[in-house]
Amino acid sequence: MTGRLDSAQPFALGLFRMVVGLLFACHGAASLLGVLGGAVGTDGGTVEAGAWPNWYAAVIQLVGGTLVLFGLGTRVVAFIASGSMAYAYFTVHQPGALWPMENGGEAPAMFCWAFLLLVFTGSGAFGLDRLLTRRDDDEERERAAGARTPVSV
Template sequence: MTARLNSAQPYALGLFRIVVGLLFLCHGAAKLFGVLGGADGSGGTVDSGTWPSWYAGVIELVGGSLVLLGLGTRVAALICSGSMAYAYFKMHQPNALWPMENSGEAAAMFCWAFLLLVFTGSGALGLDRLLAKRSTATEKPAADHRPVAA
């Protein structure tokens, strides 16, 4: 059974990456465009250029899209993880110690989920893996330029 689970691990990781990226992308779309309930749940958006909400929305939208597609996953996930750590410690943690008390569960979970992706990579079903396969398939070994002995 362990062997079967191990063989499915890249696919489970790929699905995990897709779901986390999609959920993060939805948060960014809500902040920036007012869809899915908007930034405050009433369909509103954040003002362009406001710190930190608008910038967080851009990171969520772009970073979530990159993670969803599995393109530049490790770098995008590192930036997303950092933004969620900032959100937790700057916006939530001053209100109370525990995430259940300060409504910071989502920020904490996203932070740790993205940090996991930094170390694991995109898994299966990602553009990172597809592009890596294409680049190794097109590379040809260098010709041997040693002189031929007569």
Template sequence: MSARLNTAQPYVIGLLRIVVGLLFAVHGAASLFGVLGGAAGTQGGTIDAGTWPSWYAAVIQLVGGTLVLLGLGTRAAAFVASGSMAFAYFDVHQQAALWPIQNGGELSVLFCWTFLLLVFTGSGAFGLDRLLARRTSAEERRAADQTPVAA
């Protein structure tokens, strides 16, 4: 049973990456463009450009979430996204109370730890990282096969 579960691991990680990336990107899009209800705390509005830290967080959410969704530069994008969520938790939420259930920081904590997991697991299946890695290794093999051997 465990062997079958292990063979499914890259696919489940890939699906997790896609869902989490999409949800994170949607948060950024809502804050930057006012779609899907707009920025939190506004009535369908957006965050003013350059507003610290919320506008920068929204840019990280949109760009980082999109990169994670696509599986492109997953580890780096997930690292930045994880850090931004840690900052959000400690700077915004923990001032209100110690525990996430008390301070409304559950989503920040879950995003933070999920992105940190992706830093270590990589993109899993279905990611552009894997596609590009395969293409690069195939090109390197072709180049090695065409290299003349010195006699």
């Protein structure tokens, strides 16, 4: 049983990445575009362009979430997203109370840790990262094979 679960790990990780990326992108889309109920705390509106830190957070959420959803630059994007959620938790939520249940910071805390996991695990299956890495590996193997092939004159 463990062997089957281990072999399915890249696929489970890929699905995890896609769901986390989609949910994160939805938060950004709500804040920037007013869809899906709009920005939290604005009665369905959007955040003002350039407003610190809300607008920048929403851009990170929309762009970063979309990139993570597709598995493109997963580790770097997840690092940035994790940091932005840590910042949101400690500057917005944590001053209100110690525990996330008390300060409304469950979502930022969960996103922070989920993205930190992706920093260390990568995109898993179904990610564009894997396709690009595979292509780079194939090209490098071809160059190495070409360098070892004797040249006839």
